[in-house]
Amino acid sequence: MGALLWLAMALYQPTYWQLLPIGYVVVFFVALISNMLASNAVLHSASLGASIWAIILGCLLRNLVGYLQKDKNQPIPPWLKIAQQTELYIAISLVLLCIDISELKPLAPRALFVSWIDTPSLFMVVAFIGWRWLDIDKQTSIIMSGATFICGSSAAIALGSALGATHKTDMPIAIISIFTIPSIIALPYIAKSLNFNPNVAGAWFGGCVDSTGAVIASASIYNDPQAISTAAVVKMIQNVLIGPLSVAMAWLWTQYELRQAHMDEQEHLHPNNHQDDTPVNNGHVDIPLDSIENGRKNNYTLTNNKTIKKQEKAYILLWKRFPKFVLGFIITAVLFNTVIPGGQDERTLVKNYCFYVSEYFSTLSFVSIGLGLKMGELKRNIRSLGKLCVLYLVAQLVDIVVTAVLAWLAFTKM
Structure with missing residues (x-):
C-alpha cells in the first residue's frame, strides 16, 4: 500500500513527496492501532469503531507534534504533512467498493426507492437551512448536509472536491464520525420496539446510518442475517449516488x-449604477x-x-472540479462484474478482500482528519463548531424519520 502510494506521489510530485515513506509509516501505525482497538470485544460492543479511534489518535499525534515544536504556531512538519492525504485515501477507499450486480438485482427497485428518493431533495433543503438560518458558509453547509444524507466521509470528500473546498471537510467528517455512534446503537433497539421486520430494519439502517462499516455494525446489533444483507444492499446503492450527485x-x-x-x-x-464609496x-x-x-x-x-x-x-x-474517483469506481465495478472467473464464492472472497482494504484506506483518511485538528484552532472556532453540530442533528433527525417511512413503504406496501 505504501509503495503504491509513493509511486502515485512520484507521478505528480507534490512538495516534499520524497518524505512520504517516513510520514506514511507513522500514519499507517496509528491506523493499525485504531483497527486493533476497534477489534477489541469490549470496545466493539460499545460501537467504538476504527474511525473514532483514528480521529482521536490522529488529533493527539498532531497536538503532541505541535507541543514539541519550538514555535507553537509552526505548521505540521513536512514529513507528516505529505502523509496527511485525506482526499487520496478516501478516493482509493471508494474505488475499491465493488458493486456486485447479482446481489443488487432482487432488492434493487426497493433499495433505490429508499436511498434515492429523499436524498437529493432533503440534502439541498437542509443545506439551505444551514446557510440561510444558521449562517454557515454555503460550501460547508452543502458538505455537511450531503455527508449526513449519503455516506459520511466519502460523500464529504467527494462534495468538497466538487466544490473546490476540500479544506472544509475535516470538521464535518469529525462531527459525523462522533455523532454516528448513538445512531448505530439506538436504531436497532428502536426497530425492534416498533416491530419492524428484518427487511424494513435493514433498509432503515442502510439509508440513514452514515458509513458502510457503521451500517453493518448497526445491522449486526439487530442480529438478523436478512437485515444485514438488506442494509448492505441499500447502502451500496446509496453509495452509487455519490458519483452523479458530486x-x-x-x-x-x-x-x-x-x-x-x-x-x-x-x-x-x-460603478455609477451603485452607491460607490470605493477608494x-x-x-x-x-x-x-x-x-x-x-x-x-x-x-x-x-x-x-x-x-x-x-x-x-x-x-x-x-x-477540474469533477471527482475523478467516479471514473475509478465505474471501472472497478465493470471489471468486478465481467472478468472475475469462477462461482459466487470466488466473487464473495474478492469483494470481501476489496472491502477490507477499502476500510483500511478509510481508516488512514480518518487519521489524516485527526492530524488536521489542533486544539487551539478548535477553541477559536467553537461557535462555528456548535452551528455545524446543530445542522448535523437537524439533518440526521430528518433523515431518520423520512428513511423509516420510506423503508416501511418499500418493504411492506411495494
Missing part, C-alpha cells in the same frame, strides 16, 4: 461561480477584501474602468 454539484457550483464572476465584472464596469487611487480601483465572498480570490484587474478577465472556460473548470 458531478451535478460540480456543474452547479461552476455555474454559480461563473455567474458571480459575471455579476462582479458588471458591477466594476458600471480610487491614481486611476486604479481598490477592491475591499470583504467584497470577496467566502475568501474567493479576485479575478479582475481594473484600470481606468477597463476589465482584464482571468476566467477559465466552464468545461475546464468543471473538469
Whole structure:
C-alpha cells in the first residue's frame, strides 16, 4: 500500500513527496492501532469503531507534534504533512467498493426507492437551512448536509472536491464520525420496539446510518442475517449516488461561480449604477477584501474602468472540479462484474478482500482528519463548531424519520 502510494506521489510530485515513506509509516501505525482497538470485544460492543479511534489518535499525534515544536504556531512538519492525504485515501477507499450486480438485482427497485428518493431533495433543503438560518458558509453547509444524507466521509470528500473546498471537510467528517455512534446503537433497539421486520430494519439502517462499516455494525446489533444483507444492499446503492450527485454539484457550483464572476465584472464596469464609496487611487480601483465572498480570490484587474478577465472556460473548470474517483469506481465495478472467473464464492472472497482494504484506506483518511485538528484552532472556532453540530442533528433527525417511512413503504406496501 505504501509503495503504491509513493509511486502515485512520484507521478505528480507534490512538495516534499520524497518524505512520504517516513510520514506514511507513522500514519499507517496509528491506523493499525485504531483497527486493533476497534477489534477489541469490549470496545466493539460499545460501537467504538476504527474511525473514532483514528480521529482521536490522529488529533493527539498532531497536538503532541505541535507541543514539541519550538514555535507553537509552526505548521505540521513536512514529513507528516505529505502523509496527511485525506482526499487520496478516501478516493482509493471508494474505488475499491465493488458493486456486485447479482446481489443488487432482487432488492434493487426497493433499495433505490429508499436511498434515492429523499436524498437529493432533503440534502439541498437542509443545506439551505444551514446557510440561510444558521449562517454557515454555503460550501460547508452543502458538505455537511450531503455527508449526513449519503455516506459520511466519502460523500464529504467527494462534495468538497466538487466544490473546490476540500479544506472544509475535516470538521464535518469529525462531527459525523462522533455523532454516528448513538445512531448505530439506538436504531436497532428502536426497530425492534416498533416491530419492524428484518427487511424494513435493514433498509432503515442502510439509508440513514452514515458509513458502510457503521451500517453493518448497526445491522449486526439487530442480529438478523436478512437485515444485514438488506442494509448492505441499500447502502451500496446509496453509495452509487455519490458519483452523479458530486458531478451535478460540480456543474452547479461552476455555474454559480461563473455567474458571480459575471455579476462582479458588471458591477466594476458600471460603478455609477451603485452607491460607490470605493477608494480610487491614481486611476486604479481598490477592491475591499470583504467584497470577496467566502475568501474567493479576485479575478479582475481594473484600470481606468477597463476589465482584464482571468476566467477559465466552464468545461475546464468543471473538469477540474469533477471527482475523478467516479471514473475509478465505474471501472472497478465493470471489471468486478465481467472478468472475475469462477462461482459466487470466488466473487464473495474478492469483494470481501476489496472491502477490507477499502476500510483500511478509510481508516488512514480518518487519521489524516485527526492530524488536521489542533486544539487551539478548535477553541477559536467553537461557535462555528456548535452551528455545524446543530445542522448535523437537524439533518440526521430528518433523515431518520423520512428513511423509516420510506423503508416501511418499500418493504411492506411495494
